Amino acid sequence: MNDYLQNSTLRTLLKTLNIPVPVPPILKRNLSAYSDDELKAKKIAVAGKETEFLHQLQKEFHPKVDNATVYDEKLDGLVVSCVGMQTIEDLEDLYTTVKNTASKINANGRVVIISRIDDATALSYSVQKSIDGFSRALSKEIGGKKGVTVNQLKITNTNVMPFETANAAFFFLSDKSSFITGQVVEVGNAFSASFSSPEKLLQDKIAIVTGGARGIGAATAKVLHREGAKVIIVDVPFAKEDAEKLAQELNGDVILEDITDAKATADIQQYILNNYKGLDILVNNAGITRDKTIAKMSIDQWRGVLNVNLKAMVNLTETFIEKGFNEHAKVVGLSSISGIAGNVGQTNYSLTKAGVIGFTKALATRNTKLYANAVAPGFIETKMTENLPFFVKEGGRRLSTLKQGGLPEDVAELIGFLSSPLSDGINGQCLRVCGGSMIGA
Numbered sequence: 001m002n003d004y005l006q007n008s009t010l011r012t013l014l015k016t017l018n019i020p021v022p023v024p025p026i027l028k029r030n031l032s033a034y035s036d037d038e039l040k041a042k043k044i045a046v047a048g049k050e051t052e053f054l055h056q057l058q059k060e061f062h063p064k065v066d067n068a069t070v071y072d073e074k075l076d077g078l079v080v081s082c083v084g085m086q087t088i089e090d091l092e093d094l095y096t097t098v099k100n101t102a103s104k105i106n107a108n109g110r111v112v113i114i115s116r117i118d119d120a121t122a123l124s125y126s127v128q129k130s131i132d133g134f135s136r137a138l139s140k141e142i143g144g145k146k147g148v149t150v151n152q153l154k155i156t157n158t159n160v161m162p163f164e165t166a167n168a169a170f171f172f173l174s175d176k177s178s179f180i181t182g183q184v185v186e187v188g189n190a191f192s193a194s195f196s197s198p199e200k201l202l203q204d205k206i207a208i209v210t211g212g213a214r215g216i217g218a219a220t221a222k223v224l225h226r227e228g229a230k231v232i233i234v235d236v237p238f239a240k241e242d243a244e245k246l247a248q249e250l251n252g253d254v255i256l257e258d259i260t261d262a263k264a265t266a267d268i269q270q271y272i273l274n275n276y277k278g279l280d281i282l283v284n285n286a287g288i289t290r291d292k293t294i295a296k297m298s299i300d301q302w303r304g305v306l307n308v309n310l311k312a313m314v315n316l317t318e319t320f321i322e323k324g325f326n327e328h329a330k331v332v333g334l335s336s337i338s339g340i341a342g343n344v345g346q347t348n349y350s351l352t353k354a355g356v357i358g359f360t361k362a363l364a365t366r367n368t369k370l371y372a373n374a375v376a377p378g379f380i381e382t383k384m385t386e387n388l389p390f391f392v393k394e395g396g397r398r399l400s401t402l403k404q405g406g407l408p409e410d411v412a413e414l415i416g417f418l419s420s421p422l423s424d425g426i427n428g429q430c431l432r433v434c435g436g437s438m439i440g441a
């Protein structure tokens, strides 16, 4: 990481000399394997509108969290259920709960707000939708100085069970989601499974990570391996040394192929069919940038980016849909906030990253046998962003609630979550991991 404002000597110096530079909070990250202990160690309250859903939700968390609804002590996490709120007056429950607790939330605390779409009347629909604005505003208000995150789980289907919501909430209450804030994540239900413990979440799963030799891909390979998956790293022949070193560390496999080569997708599919019973997780991570304003962009720069980021990704995924995916496989695509907001000099890149979101949505609605989600990183400290001009880097880091860039591990943890049964209620979504970036917000 090369964010100078994370340097402890410089931070101390700025403080000692009383120089008024707003230093970003130090984010608490848990990079160890999922375990019940993570939430057990936290003081978490589950509160909100008194409904059957709230009572069931509180039971789901028991004994992982304390259901204290009396806020006389500091909290590490707060879950607020807005399920069942239908009138403007109902929203006062949300006001009261958060008002009474906001100042009691510890540094690096987590707030998860749960809403449920209710289209009984135009008013009830509007009331539930209004909670999006509340949670985003709250994330900006209480998040910046102490690294507190605020995210919302929006239930879109009345069949969603409290356990599906609690599974998703587990990730957003943990310190694996430290760089994710201000997000509204839809939870519908597809074919979710209840499970008793989050340990070894990906045991015996077979996973491919394209572009897995370095950066976000390498961090993802480590997370999937940590949770028990067999990881196959796919990268260009040029990345042989890095790819093989990582594969050895993870007891994984390497396929050295440029995914844009005509025969690459068939080779990768054949490798899986020859060696395993099928593929459970496909992380379409390989991506490149060739930035130029459109007037100066060559056709090679245009085609190069579209071929890697979009065409090869679609080909590889469709090859496995034809043959090779196991039932309920998880596909995760790497989008970018550049695909949501657009960026100067990135018409080619932004196009592909919006295309990833479209492909993800289409996959989720057309395929009943797999899950597809996308992640949209904001500014992440990797080789891809290292060489950007200083002021572009500073804009990427500081124009956000958490006032810093993320780490490849932050994106990897989100991908790990979306590859796991914890996220079984989430399908066809694009989740941002951007520290509450103002870009495209």
Ligand SMILES: NC(=O)c1ccc[n+]([C@@H]2O[C@H](COP(=O)([O-])OP(=O)(O)OC[C@H]3O[C@@H](n4cnc5c(N)ncnc54)[C@H](O)[C@@H]3O)[C@@H](O)[C@H]2O)c1
Residues within 6 Å of the ligand: 210, 211, 212, 213, 214, 215, 216, 217, 234, 235, 236, 239, 257, 258, 259, 260, 284, 285, 286, 287, 288, 308, 334, 335, 336, 337, 376, 377, 378, 379, 380, 381, 382, 383, 384, 385
């Ligand atoms: N770093 C960021 O701030 C950021 C932000 C938003 C989105 N993303 C996306 O995340 C993904 C990973 O980014 P990163 O920062 O880790 O990039 P990176 O450049 O560090 O790593 C990309 C990897 O992909 C591999 N790759 C590139 N072309 C390939 C091809 N044709 N076939 C096989 N492998 C290929 C590279 O060899 C490399 O190992 C990309 O899709 C990128 O667009 C990154």
